[in-house]
Amino acid sequence: MIELKNISVRFSGRDILKDVSEIFHPGEIIGLVAPNGTGKSTLMNVIMNYINPNSGKVILNDWVEYTNEKNEVKIHQLVSMMPDQSDLYNQISGKEHLKIYSSMWYSNPKLIDSTIKELGMASYINKHTGKYSLGMRQRLCFAMQIVSDTQVMLMDEVMNGLDPTHVELISKILVKKKSEGKTIIVASHLLENLEKYADRIFFMKNGELIHVNALSPEFEEKEITIVRVAEVPDMLKEKISKEFSKISVQHLPNGATLIDVRGYDSENLGNVVAFLKENQITQFSFGKVTLTDLYSMYYQEV
Structure with a gap:
């Protein structure tokens, strides 16, 4: 479980996040929907402690907070963010990337081969990522998130650059991970797809996190x-x-x-x-x- 408690972030006199409070539970997929520049990425960066909020705190499992380096290490063993394509190293293979992520989070190495198979990556996983297409790179980034096997997974535009077949495949994997008790937070512009699998969906506007049911109960x-x-x-x-x-x-x-x-x-x-x-x-x-x-x-x- 992860709790946001009165999170506020202000840049250049503008409220990016304004007193945001919410609890995200195990076995739940949360959808975040908003135009660019409205705070989705900022919220995820606060959860990862990449951005320090002006006020408020992030609490994991009712007790761990970002109060010191020791706690930050504990939280980052349980919370991960899907890497961006710019984070990939072009001169090493996709499989090496998966091995790095598995070792960083001390996850089961067997997840590497099973994830490669599940995502249909076997034909190119041993090639240098500099030769990958946009869709191949995106699948690798998603696979890296999956092999980390953390309790909480943050994903910003996970479906970017994917064809409909792979959008559906990744959606099914997200639902599978939810059934394993993961807390998954997904920011996406693919609204029809997000509506199919998200348990709760929030809009972001004027620094606030708004449950869509509050806008339209029906x-x-x-x-x-x-x-x-x-x-x-x-x-x-x-x-x-x-x-x-x-x-x-x-x-x-x-x-x-x-x-x-x-x-x-x-x-x-x-x-x-x-x-x-x-x-x-x-x-x-x-x-x-x-x-x-x-x-x-x-x-x-x-």
Whole structure:
């Protein structure tokens, strides 16, 4: 378990993190979502003690804090951050990188070969990383994080540069690690993917960490709550708003329109469909509010 207690960070008179308090539990994947420059990386660097907060503290397992060098060593045996591609040494092999990370964290050496196999890296793992493609380098960085086998794992844009097949593969590995009791914190711009596997998702804005359920309680609902219309001509937006004036209609900055149909029976849903078809609107679907919808509502301007 890792606890953030009243963490504040200020740079050049601006609050990057403002009195952030949260507890992240074992067996939990936490998603962090925000535009660049809003504090995601700063938060991770505070957890790693790469940045000293102006106030507040990080507490691991209810008692260990960054109060001295001895405690920092203890925490860094239990908490790791996925390396950046710029951290790779081009003149040594991928396997050597994995051996280094395994030895640094005293993890089981058998994890090296099993991780290579799981990520499909066998064909290039013994080559110098200077010959790797962007996707190969990213997979290696992820593999280095996995072989460290720490209790808490921090990952900033883990899916960067990966094709859909490897995005899905890494997602499955994250879920597997969660089942082993790991606490995993992932910052990502791949919202649809993050929504599939994260247990809790937080937005960051104005230095604050905000649980998405606080913005939209229906986000976690499993039943149909909205009709989503992909693209609505401007001249029809007002007509839709008037037709459904008794319920919520939201025209999002990303171009989508959401019609709130919570509690609607099949007859009322049929009336919505009939209205859309009468107005030559055929690109619509039934579902619930998505993370992409919330991102558009919260961060983008019309």
